[in-house]
Amino acid sequence: MAEFPKGVKNLINAFERLPGIGPKGATRLVFYLLNTPKVYVEDLATCLVKMKTDVKICKTCFSVSEQDICSICRDSNRNIRQICVVEKAIDVMIIENMGGYKGVYHVLGGVVNPLEHVGPDDLRIDELIQRVKSFLTNSDMSGDFEIILATNPTMEGEATALHIKKRLEGLKIKISRIGSGLPIGADLEYADQATLSRALEGRKDI
Ligand SMILES: [Zn+2]
Numbered sequence: 001m002a003e004f005p006k007g008v009k010n011l012i013n014a015f016e017r018l019p020g021i022g023p024k025g026a027t028r029l030v031f032y033l034l035n036t037p038k039v040y041v042e043d044l045a046t047c048l049v050k051m052k053t054d055v056k057i058c059k060t061c062f063s064v065s066e067q068d069i070c071s072i073c074r075d076s077n078r079n080i081r082q083i084c085v086v087e088k089a090i091d092v093m094i095i096e097n098m099g100g101y102k103g104v105y106h107v108l109g110g111v112v113n114p115l116e117h118v119g120p121d122d123l124r125i126d127e128l129i130q131r132v133k134s135f136l137t138n139s140d141m142s143g144d145f146e147i148i149l150a151t152n153p154t155m156e157g158e159a160t161a162l163h164i165k166k167r168l169e170g171l172k173i174k175i176s177r178i179g180s181g182l183p184i185g186a187d188l189e190y191a192d193q194a195t196l197s198r199a200l201e202g203r204k205d206i
């Protein structure tokens with residue numbers, strides 16, 4: 001079989017590292033780009049670099065942001081007494097697109113996964129505990145404070161939710177878990193909006 005030129009091979013390898021893209025898909029993308037006007041490819045390259053330099057991580061909730069603090073955390077109409085804890089920043093977008101949720105978020109950056117050597121310390125759990133504690137200290141606490149554990153209903157997501165619940169024990173707050181309606185092993189990312197809405201509405205205290 002003829003060898004691809006080095007530039008082609010390198011780009012195929014780079015695309016293959018992206019989630020959900022196998023060797024065939026990567027090759028198809030590279031050949032698509034080879035036959036695309038140069039200006040489009042240049043534009044794509046600029047967007048990629050700009051995304052990495054311009055997009056920041058919100059210092060409060062760890063979601064993606066164009067400023068140090070994201071637009072959700074800066075929005076005074078959001079209920080800061082309700083924190084929805086999610087695995088990834090994309091989950092924030094998914095819940096936002098669903099509409100209806102008026103609280104704020106906390107992005108863990110993954111889930112506890114012993115097989116992949118991810119422990120609680122690798123996630124932003126300490127930051128969450130600190131955030132809750134400093135809120136409880138600095139507020140007059142008129143009204144409830146709720147943590148909604150919205151990690152995926154997978155084994156790792158459940159274990160992570162349980163770990164966080166234990167860490168929050170003793171604090172006078174309400175802790176709930178989404179789930180009803182979401183199939184076991186599901187990923188928030190692929191749930192339809194109605195199911196996700198039901199899962200959030202039907203969350204249970206744990
Ligand atoms: Zn934020």
